[in-house]
Amino acid sequence: MLVTLADAANPWLSWTYVQNNWEELVAAGKEHIFLTVGAVVLAIALAIPLAMLVRKVPRLSGPVLGLSGILYTIPSLALISLLWPVFGLSPWTVIIALAVYGLLVVLRNIVVGLDEVPSEVLDAANGMGLTTRQIATRVSIPLAMPTILAGIRIATVSTVGMVTIGALVGYGGFGTLILSGFQNNFWHAQIFTATLCCVLLAVVFEILLLLVERLTVPWTRKQAG
Amino acid sequence: MGVIEWFLDPANWTGENGIPVRTWQQIEISLAAMAIALVIALPVALTLGHLRKGVFLATNIGNVGRAVPTLGVLTILASIPEIGIGNLAAILALALFAIPPVLTNTYTGLAGVDDEVRDAARGMGMGGMGILARVEVPLAVPLIAAGIRTATVQVVATASLAALVGSGGLGRYVVDGFALQDNTLIIAGAILTAALAVVAELLLAGVQRWVTPKGLREQSRAEIEVQEIPVATH
16 A cells, blocks of 8 residues: 555665665664663562552552653653753663653552452452461452553553654664654655564564463453453 | 743743744644544544444554554654645644544443443434434543543644654754754753643543533543553653
């Protein structure tokens, strides 16, 4: 479909482009994966203690979730720009900015997942003589796991897309190629290939994380079917 | 020059590059994008939701939207000679990303209306259009409003990226700031784009509450919260 839009001099799809720029594409892909994984891992690492705090002090739950709803509306362009004077032209500027968005989704899903554990189940576990710690590790967390993993998956896929904005500070993975292709006289092949690679990467992450969900919480599959 | 001085400088509040003009440009781009998105998404979602068809499309279109980078779509549209750099590319790109939340929420809202309620309406002699207009849509208003709000806030925030393809708007300050290596301009632009997005969110949360029928307010809140797990894609 898009081929019809192409003129001979500046095609959207070009195998020659891929061949001639293979190393550049691989390097951009590696950077894209590094930035995505870095942001998501940092987001999870920050979300866990915050979720524990919210569970300990339930009064915080409303304000924390409300604040996260407002924070997520801030465009990544703004957040990256605000962090750039602090961290400069480094991958950290992008990783920390994107970790904030991931953090909001993961934290929200941990809290919602744990809240959705039926109180009857907790009563039953209590009645069976399980300690608080055992209830958490054997009952609450496994039951909340599908929601938590779904949060991590959603955060990862949206991070893949937002990494491209990192091109602003020179660390945008495929985004850097998209932007330089655009600035380089609308180089269609580079813009389109890099965008396509970005979508493919998101799909690969989605499939990998769906697989992790199936392996770690196999009971949800029966539920869904 | 510091950021506070920049905001206090009257020169930054007037003229073509002034804050009011740039803010209005961003709002204009956002409104145009939302108008296109609504004209496309609402009829499709209302038809599919009323007929209870196309569940797969309605519930999965959001996943597709998440996987596609906004920057890619923006630059692709701006590099098509017939569209070119400027506001049109931005409006079209933003409209594309606004369609999924409106479509999904409207569909879910309509499909969630009880069959018993529809049967009762039919028993009262209402036709398909009557059921849609007088039963299904009013009951689905909370979710439809939530979808439009999510989409609008996302569009207002994402509109700051439009500057990367030569459009106006508040993102201009950030992009020009990076080009000129002017830290003050970058920070000021970042503060303005963030502030506009947050104001849009707070304002629309109020509007959403206002348009929701009184009887549905408390009852539907829990339901809406679940539908509306915020995911940033901008």
